[in-house]
Amino acid sequence: VNKIRYKTKIAVIGAGQAGLSAAYYLKKLGLEIGPGFIILDEAPHPGGAWQYRWPSLTLSTVNRIHDLPGMSFAETIDTSNPEVQASLAVPHYYDLYEKKFDFRVYRPLKVETVYLHQERFYIDSSKTLFSALGIINATGTWENPYIPEYPGARLFQGEQLHTKDFKTAGYFKGKHVIVVGAGISAVQLLDQISKVTTTTWVTRRPPQFRESAFDDAAGRNAVAMVEERVRQGLPPLSVVSVTGLPLSPQVMDMKERGVLKRFPMFSEITKDGVKWEDGKEEKADVILWNTGFKGALEHLKPVLPREENGGILMAGRLATMVAKEPRIHLPGYGPSASTIGANRAGAAAASELMDTLGLK
Numbered sequence: 001v002n003k004i005r006y007k008t009k010i011a012v013i014g015a016g017q018a019g020l021s022a023a024y025y026l027k028k029l030g031l032e033i034g035p036g037f038i039i040l041d042e043a044p045h046p047g048g049a050w051q052y053r054w055p056s057l058t059l060s061t062v063n064r065i066h067d068l069p070g071m072s073f074a075e076t077i078d079t080s081n082p083e084v085q086a087s088l089a090v091p092h093y094y095d096l097y098e099k100k101f102d103f104r105v106y107r108p109l110k111v112e113t114v115y116l117h118q119e120r121f122y123i124d125s126s127k128t129l130f131s132a133l134g135i136i137n138a139t140g141t142w143e144n145p146y147i148p149e150y151p152g153a154r155l156f157q158g159e160q161l162h163t164k165d166f167k168t169a170g171y172f173k174g175k176h177v178i179v180v181g182a183g184i185s186a187v188q189l190l191d192q193i194s195k196v197t198t199t200t201w202v203t204r205r206p207p208q209f210r211e212s213a214f215d216d217a218a219g220r221n222a223v224a225m226v227e228e229r230v231r232q233g234l235p236p237l238s239v240v241s242v243t244g245l246p247l248s249p250q251v252m253d254m255k256e257r258g259v260l261k262r263f264p265m266f267s268e269i270t271k272d273g274v275k276w277e278d279g280k281e282e283k284a285d286v287i288l289w290n291t292g293f294k295g296a297l298e299h300l301k302p303v304l305p306r307e308e309n310g311g312i313l314m315a316g317r318l319a320t321m322v323a324k325e326p327r328i329h330l331p332g333y334g335p336s337a338s339t340i341g342a343n344r345a346g347a348a349a350a351s352e353l354m355d356t357l358g359l360k
């Protein structure tokens with residue numbers, strides 16, 4: 001196949017919060033879009049993974065969306081209107097952001113694989129072959145949903161869905177749904193689904209509810225813990241999984257409605273439901289796995305050194321640098337998997353990678 005070839009210095013893969021922040025700083029530090037750096041993204045539109053979020057996720061139900069550097073979110077939309085859908089507002093913001101800084105993102109362009117040849121990284125997609133001296137990989141986690149393995153999963157005749165598949169609660173009407181998971185998504189979806197049908201909530205560990213509102217100190221501690229892990233080459237935990245769940249009015253209401261009765265994980269999946277260790281069984285039409293995401297890093301397999309436990313040894317000011325391949329940075333991975341974390345990680349990645357490559 002005759003692919004279009006293009007040479008640049010730094011390839012930014014992914015145009016979500018982390019990729020756009022990195023692009024902002026690359027530009028600020030003197031690189032020019034095109035010959036200096038390029039941005040590639042698989043999704044059809046601006047917005048990173050936000051374009052796929054369910055319609056009921058509004059500006060009042062998200063945790064918080066931090067401004068990208070150099071342009072405020074509030075400038076682009078009425079952020080005080082709690083009914084505004086995150087899946088519309090954030091993509092609109094990113095779209096204006098890309099235009100303001102003239103980022104000209106290549107999309108939709110899925111990077112299939114990245115390999116190294118004579119000190120250049122080759123970034124291969126179906127129609128183009130880019131080459132670069134360094135990579136800022138900001139591909140997030142949305143494309144890599146995680147579902148744990150349980151015996152019998154293949155026997156189940158109902159539907160197994162993941163957070164990623166959720167669109168509206170109405171879809172579940174008349175079906176019995178087993179909601180798995182103790183994170184924010186699990187609780188939010190359980191709330192909505194339990195208003196239209198019967199549910200059973202199962203979690204691996206007892207869910208941790210936090211009396212206090214989410215405060216910055218709790219957030220910082222959680223991030224520090226995840227950063228500590230990746231600096232040792234351990235697989236990261238999700239930042240949210242260590243912050244606990246706020247006792248919001250929504251959660252209080254769920255308690256009152258009796259839908260927060262939590263069961264431990266079942267031990268196997270059967271033809272028509274699930275079964276616990278003590279022999280108790282329950283029929284279900286749907287198992288909804290809210291069991292998180294992992295880094296979407298498959299395309300980096302040939303160039304990304306992994307530890308024996310599957311983790312990646314990270315280094316650098318904010319742990320965005322791959323210790324054993326400092327020409328690759330991973331903003332948005334591990335401790336920086338939040339909009340604020342991705343902002344800072346993008347800045348660190350841009351600056352450190354330019355240092356490593358002698359581009360400053």
Ligand code: FAD
Nearest residue numbers: 014016017018042043048049062063064111140332338339
């Ligand atoms: P993404 O936004 O996922 O962007 C990655 C981009 O990379 C995508 O556009 C994708 O198309 C592209 N990509 C992936 N693979 C490839 C490939 N092979 N080739 C080319 N392009 C590729 N964080 C908050 O701070 N506040 C919140 O309120 C909040 N709510 C959340 C709600 C949900 C349901 C979830 C799942 C997460 C939430 N988060 C929240 C975390 C959120 O994911 C991060 O904050 C942040 O937006 C992630 O940014 P990112 O740039 O790392 O990834």
